[in-house]
Amino acid sequence: MLELTRAYNRSLVPLYLQVASVMRQRIERREWLPRQKIPTLVELEEEFQVARVTVRQAVNILQEEGLLDSQQGRGTFVVEKPIIRHWVKLATSWNVLVESIRDNIPRPIKVANPPLRPNLRADEGKLSSKYIFQRSLQFKEDEPYGVVNVHLAQEIYRQSPAAFRQHPALSVLTDLKGADIQHAHQTVVIGSADPTTAELLGIGLGAPTAECRCVVVNGKGVAIYVADIIYRSDAIQLHIDLLPKPAAHSKRSKGRR
Amino acid sequence: MLELTRAYNRSLVPLYLQVASVMRQRIERREWLPRQKIPTLVELEEEFQVARVTVRQAVNILQEEGLLDSQQGRGTFVVEKPIIRHWVKLATSWNVLVESIRDNIPRPIKVANPPLRPNLRADEGKLSSKYIFQRSLQFKEDEPYGVVNVHLAQEIYRQSPAAFRQHPALSVLTDLKGADIQHAHQTVVIGSADPTTAELLGIGLGAPTAECRCVVVNGKGVAIYVADIIYRSDAIQLHIDLLPKPAAHSKRSKGRR
DNA sequence: CTCAATTTGTTCGTATGTATG
DNA sequence: ACATACATACGAACAAATTGA
Numbered sequence: 034m035l036e037l038t039r040a041y042n043r044s045l046v047p048l049y050l051q052v053a054s055v056m057r058q059r060i061e062r063r064e065w066l067p068r069q070k071i072p073t074l075v076e077l078e079e080e081f082q083v084a085r086v087t088v089r090q091a092v093n094i095l096q097e098e099g100l101l102d103s104q105q106g107r108g109t110f111v112v113e114k115p116i117i118r119h120w121v122k123l124a125t126s127w128n129v130l131v132e133s134i135r136d137n138i139p140r141p142i143k144v145a146n147p148p149l150r151p152n153l154r155a156d157e158g159k160l161s162s163k164y165i166f167q168r169s170l171q172f173k174e175d176e177p178y179g180v181v182n183v184h185l186a187q188e189i190y191r192q193s194p195a196a197f198r199q200h201p202a203l204s205v206l207t208d209l210k211g212a213d214i215q216h217a218h219q220t221v222v223i224g225s226a227d228p229t230t231a232e233l234l235g236i237g238l239g240a241p242t243a244e245c246r247c248v249v250v251n252g253k254g255v256a257i258y259v260a261d262i263i264y265r266s267d268a269i270q271l272h273i274d275l276l277p278k279p280a281a282h283s284k285r286s287k288g289r290r
Numbered sequence: 291m292l293e294l295t296r297a298y299n300r301s302l303v304p305l306y307l308q309v310a311s312v313m314r315q316r317i318e319r320r321e322w323l324p325r326q327k328i329p330t331l332v333e334l335e336e337e338f339q340v341a342r343v344t345v346r347q348a349v350n351i352l353q354e355e356g357l358l359d360s361q362q363g364r365g366t367f368v369v370e371k372p373i374i375r376h377w378v379k380l381a382t383s384w385n386v387l388v389e390s391i392r393d394n395i396p397r398p399i400k401v402a403n404p405p406l407r408p409n410l411r412a413d414e415g416k417l418s419s420k421y422i423f424q425r426s427l428q429f430k431e432d433e434p435y436g437v438v439n440v441h442l443a444q445e446i447y448r449q450s451p452a453a454f455r456q457h458p459a460l461s462v463l464t465d466l467k468g469a470d471i472q473h474a475h476q477t478v479v480i481g482s483a484d485p486t487t488a489e490l491l492g493i494g495l496g497a498p499t500a501e502c503r504c505v506v507v508n509g510k511g512v513a514i515y516v517a518d519i520i521y522r523s524d525a526i527q528l529h530i531d532l533l534p535k536p537a538a539h540s541k542r543s544k545g546r547r
Numbered sequence: 548c549t550c551a552a553t554t555t556g557t558t559c560g561t562a563t564g565t566a567t568g
Numbered sequence: 569a570c571a572t573a574c575a576t577a578c579g580a581a582c583a584a585a586t587t588g589a
Contacts, residue, residue: 044488044493044494044495044496044497045304045307045351045494046303046304046307046494046496047302047303047304050302050303050496051494051495051496052495053496054482054495054496055482055484055485055495055496057482058481058482058484061481062409063409064409094302119479124532125382125530125532126530126532127532127533130532152319152320152321214533215533216531216533217531217532217533218529218530218531218532218533219529219530219532220527220528220529220530221527221528221529221530222376222526222527222528223480223498223500223523223524223526224315224318225311225312225314225315227312227315228312228338231300231301235300236300236301237300237301237302237303237308238300238301238303238308238309238311238312239301239303239307239308239310239311239312240301241480241498241523243480247532266480266498267480269479269480270477270478270479271477271478271479271528272475272476272477272478273382273475273476273477273478274473274474274475275381275382275383275384275387275474275475275476275504276384276471276472276473276474276475
């Protein structure tokens, strides 16, 4: 390393990976457009203040990811159709959530030592006496993008075990008569992949993830459904309508389509 | 490295960093509680299948982050009050958003080469003829946690330049008469820090971030306000009420707390 | 066609970081 | 703590392909 304490030092990850993620971002944000020639190695060296070889390592990574294509003597180009994920839109309302789940074909995963009960914070609801644990994987185009860990109160599970084994728990829950759903909420934070998740999603240990926790509470304040859903960070997107679009008469409860 | 192709190989990040992020996660998720003794080095070696020194490197990192405390002969312990962020709750409705911003004291940042106009997708609205660009930093307890990049249509800015220079654009916009706000939406994806953002937020290049884009469209379909807000990933949390809680009389506008 | 400029690709030597046993 | 192996990063020099004058 040089004598210079550079900005990159804040991060412990290798330099060429840092450079690669900045370049990847430029492609995803369409600052570098498909088929376009990106700056030369010399220019990139200067911009990032790194050696030739380091830029090359970064370019190699993006080549293997199918984002860049280098040609000796000509330059390095963004490929014609860089694969950019962010397909799955996280639901922001109950109806949309249930609808989107109904189309899913989650693949169940056997789990060796299932946790007995969810790790509930006090404000999330009271614990039920016993829970059933299920884990499944969500796929899109044969690629796993989400791990679903569901704790379902046994009293609920008992009402229709067959259905719960075959279909997503949430949609069964919605159709269930005696569920008495009172409240449902979801929190999302950015986390990092633990070994199990990394393995299931095919991402690196510690790679960024979106951790969604969805809790359904019944009339007695008991959490009957607690799901921890972990998405790979590049698979999801969240869309929030802050104001209703047409803003006609601001009807609130307009029948559940 | 051994001859073994191990799971960790999926990630190019150094092993000890991967191990550190798993351990950090356990503390944040409260699987390892404050003051609790964590597994011994030997146990960790076995679990992660890495050498002693590698575990120690990971522990060192978490010590410097103020999460762990090792005592020779006794063991390694989670500190009493591990600093866990996730304070800022991302707004999911217009009113909440405006309210939360009103309390903010963003610190304006000079920007050398401001972009002329926002990079709008077709479905986000039509471009206005000219925009004003502003950048500011959001702080909590003297720590920066968010970078706000705002494009404000000049026609709007002109109506109250003084206010727009002093207050958050969104709250001024809300109070403005001639704004004709028709629709507002926000999208959130997980991204990674570019050099500028990394510098401003004091995080590593390529460290995970939450990228929020908030667009306000007027009656003519013109985007009068386009904000790109980049948060450090550990500072924010998103809370979505899927079903209204008490469902009593569903009072909506109940005075500004 | 040749030449020179441009640009990617490769190699060497050295220093430091990472990971193992 | 030590010896070993491999990865990361630097600077510099050189090779090979492309382009346009």
